[in-house]
Amino acid sequence: MLSSFYPVIATDRVRETADFYTKLMGFDITFEADWYVSLRRGGDLPYELAILDHTHPTIPKGYRNKVTGLLLNFEVDDVDAEWERLVVREGLTPTLEIRSEDFGQRHFIVTDPSGVLIDVITEIPPAEQYADRFVTNG
Template sequence: MKLSGYYPVLATPRIAESRDFYTTWFGFEIVFEADWYISLRRPGTDDEPTCELALLDPTHPTIPAGFGKPVQGILLNFEVDDVDAEWDRLVKTGGLHPELDLRTEDFGQRHFIIADPAGVLIDVITEVPPSPEFAALFT
């Protein structure tokens, strides 16, 4: 299989609020917008990949019967160069509520978690050296 693209589509009744969240706080731009579907893209650079994300009204008729439910139980990882600076920007200055406070994990991450308007968790991460116990588990 040749994969020509990959991106998550989040089913949410809070499309406008979610659009504003991702464009305001994470630099996504609107590529397509209807009242039931919004496609977002964060343009890449020489040292950053292009990222895509879409938002979909879970009641739209393109959703198969029985599956039209808002997103639940998903965690998006946003890896950044300086998680402490993002903590300051998003939480201290921006006023976003942390679901998990900034901390360093033995498994090799310094991170914090916030939630988007639909309850999707956003894990903002900078990789750090893992403890020797966890370092042995990496391949």
């Protein structure tokens, strides 16, 4: 039986990446070494994330590469408030400006210090052509 699941970001910027998630995204450190930081965001549905030095020997040879192509979705109650907090007040540079999508999201994208895309999302009603594509678990 699966007891946990979380992404691990392989990076050459362990400290800066950990700081991003603790200071801006609400995570707390649960373990910290110079090569690995384990993070947890508590609440009713806790979330975990880890950051690992991409050259660490626990990663098999041939796979010790920095993260590329990773997109993490952060669903929030008020994406416009998060835009104000992260982009306007904190000065993060948007990779994708805030906008509403026909498929049922209002969102924007920024990047963390390791180049991971952070998609900040609030669900909105989808346009008619997408409404019947959502699956409900009855």
